[in-house]
Amino acid sequence: ETGVTQSPTHLIKTRGQQVTLRCSSQSGHNTVSWYQQALGQGPQFIFQYYREEENGRGNFPPRFSGLQFPNYSSELNVNALELDDSALYLCASSSGIGSGNTIYFGEGSWLTVV
Amino acid sequence: RKEVEQDPGPFNVPEGATVAFNCTYSNSASQSFFWYRQDCRKEPKLLMSVYSSGNEDGRFTAQLNRASQYISLLIRDSKLSDSATYLCVAENYGGSQGNLIFGKGTKLSVKP
Numbered sequence: 597e598t599g600v601t602q603s604p605t606h607l608i609k610t611r612g613q614q615v616t617l618r619c620s621s622q623s624g625h626n627t628v629s630w631y632q633q634a635l636g637q638g639p640q641f642i643f644q645y646y647r648e649e650e651n652g653r654g655n656f657p658p659r660f661s662g663l664q665f666p667n668y669s670s671e672l673n674v675n676a677l678e679l680d681d682s683a684l685y686l687c688a689s690s691s692g693i694g695s696g697n698t699i700y701f702g703e704g705s706w707l708t709v710v
Numbered sequence: 711r712k713e714v715e716q717d718p719g720p721f722n723v724p725e726g727a728t729v730a731f732n733c734t735y736s737n738s739a740s741q742s743f744f745w746y747r748q749d750c751r752k753e754p755k756l757l758m759s760v761y762s763s764g765n766e767d768g769r770f771t772a773q774l775n776r777a778s779q780y781i782s783l784l785i786r787d788s789k790l791s792d793s794a795t796y797l798c799v800a801e802n803y804g805g806s807q808g809n810l811i812f813g814k815g816t817k818l819s820v821k822p
Binding site for chain 2: 652
């Protein structure tokens with residue numbers, strides 16, 4: 597519906613492993629933000645990419661990293677997975693970083709760490 | 711203190727009822743505010759932006775009180791389909807658009 601697609605939709609990883617989540621932004625959108633939503637919590641801002649550069653980061657450790665490609669799709673990488681990393685990971689895209697640019701969320705990737 | 715605080719509920723109301731959700735935010739410099747709706751195991755979807763002058767969209771009315779750092783959402787004539795979690799959101803001042811601070815959400819359950 598929003599034109600933002602994420603993959604995979606569900607995955608299970610073991611503690612200590614690494615995971616890569618992917619996001620294709622809506623056509624024409626050059627800005628991608630990533631959020632983590634733990635059960636019973638609101639989404640928490642991880643970081644944002646604008647035109648392939650990181651443009652802001654939330655309170656997440658360095659083992660959370662990302663990148664944005666020339667087509668503005670994006671990846672979120674998490675190393676050394678911990679049980680508390682189990683969450684819904686949401687990608688949101690927008691056509692710019694200024695206020696007034698509506699952001700659109702993808703359906704998310706459900707990560708379970710066991 | 712949490713940056714955006716809201717009553718988690720749940721609010722259990724009958725169809726046709728009027729229900730109000732409140733939210734407070736801590737960053738007085740925040741400029742933009744929103745209400746998002748999130749259905750169970752789905753992504754958040756923008757319900758409406760919140761302006762100081764107040765804004766209305768059908769059965770939904772949002773209000774912002776900057777002096778009190780308080781945001782509200784009023785839902786009139788509740789429908790079964792309004793059952794969801796409602797997230798209060800402030801744009802992080804100094805951050806870029808898309809750097810949003812979400813509350814934990816208020817769960818609404820509308821019963822027949």
